[in-house]
Amino acid sequence: MRILLIEDDVSLCRALLIHLSSEGYETDICHNGTDGLSYALQNAYDVIILDRMLPELDGLTLLSAVRKKNISTPVIMATAMDSLQDKISGLDCGADDYITKPFDTQELLARIRALTRRPAKLKTSPLLFCGDLSFDPEKLELSAHGKTLSLSKKESGLMEYLLKNKEQHLRRGLILSYVWGADAEVEEGNLDNYIYFLRRRLRTLKSQVQIKTIHGVGYCLTNAQEEI
Numbered sequence: 001m002r003i004l005l006i007e008d009d010v011s012l013c014r015a016l017l018i019h020l021s022s023e024g025y026e027t028d029i030c031h032n033g034t035d036g037l038s039y040a041l042q043n044a045y046d047v048i049i050l051d052r053m054l055p056e057l058d059g060l061t062l063l064s065a066v067r068k069k070n071i072s073t074p075v076i077m078a079t080a081m082d083s084l085q086d087k088i089s090g091l092d093c094g095a096d097d098y099i100t101k102p103f104d105t106q107e108l109l110a111r112i113r114a115l116t117r118r119p120a121k122l123k124t125s126p127l128l129f130c131g132d133l134s135f136d137p138e139k140l141e142l143s144a145h146g147k148t149l150s151l152s153k154k155e156s157g158l159m160e161y162l163l164k165n166k167e168q169h170l171r172r173g174l175i176l177s178y179v180w181g182a183d184a185e186v187e188e189g190n191l192d193n194y195i196y197f198l199r200r201r202l203r204t205l206k207s208q209v210q211i212k213t214i215h216g217v218g219y220c221l222t223n224a225q226e227e228i
Contacts, residue, residue: 001116003027004048006036006062007078008055016049019105025112028181033057038174040066042164045073047112052079052090060093067094074115078103128163131223133202133209135159144205151201154179158194162211162221172218195219 003025007013013029020027028043030036033054040048040062048066052059063075074096079086082100090098097111128135134143140156142149151159157179162170172188179194180186199211212220 001025001046002044003112004030004036004039004043004045006030006033006040006048006054006059007051008032008053009051016105016108019109023109028177031055033059033062035177037062037065039178040071040073041069042161043178046116048073048075049108049112050075050077050095052077052081052086060089063090063094076108076111076115078108128160130163130166130221131207131209133163133205133207135163142201142205144202144207144209147205149201149204152197154194155197155201158191159198162198162219166221166223169214169220170218175218 001024003020005013005016005020005027007016007029008031010031013031017027017029028039028045030039034056036050036054037057050059050063054062059077059079063077066073066075075094076097076099077090077095078099078101079090080101081090087098096115099108099111126136126138128137132144135141135156136143137156137160140151140153142151142159158175161175161178172191176186176188176191180190195211202209202211208224210222210224212222214220
């Protein structure tokens with residue numbers, strides 16, 4: 001199960017991460033609303049834990065943007081704003097639950113369990129496409145022209161992110177955060193290595209899709225056939 005924690009209190013994040021990890025939850029952490037919105041829009045989560053008072057973009061604005069994109073991920077709003085009107089505005093904005101600080105971690109975990117017990121909606125096809133290329137993120141398989149290759153977990157995470165954001169210039173830092181985790185200590189050279197691996201996969205499949213280097217920015221997945 002994957003959780004997104006959007007909270008600017010670094011100490012609180014560290015404490016919650018320990019408890020969430022002990023329960024087996026894979027957790028991504030963002031400390032401001034701008035990064036939090038990017039993660040919420042570009043990744044699939046089982047639950048989002050969201051603070052209201054965030055740098056750059058406040059929690060209500062972030063939540064409204066997520067719901068406008070028809071993302072129905074359960075959201076627990078965790079905040080020190082505890083008046084009745086604060087709770088009403090948070091729930092009316094699209095939150096599924098509201099817990100006020102300070103809270104007991106065991107209560108938060110119970111609320112997460114309660115939300116994730118709800119029946120899941122029917123899933124659509126998980127396949128991602130670009131040009132002659134298709135990718136199955138569940139089977140970790142990349143296909144083109146009737147040929148299929150199995151990818152490693154890291155290759156799959158990188159390919160999934162590129163496909164979900166095809167034709168966009170993606171910053172290196174954002175790619176690293178998605179594939180390796182927001183708090184992971186990883187050298188940027190690792191990203192270049194995995195880009196090389198994926199380019200080799202694309203050549204093996206004889207795909208028209210290319211991963212272009214955007215100097216000073218990062219990378220862009222593009223369908224070369226459409227550029228002719």
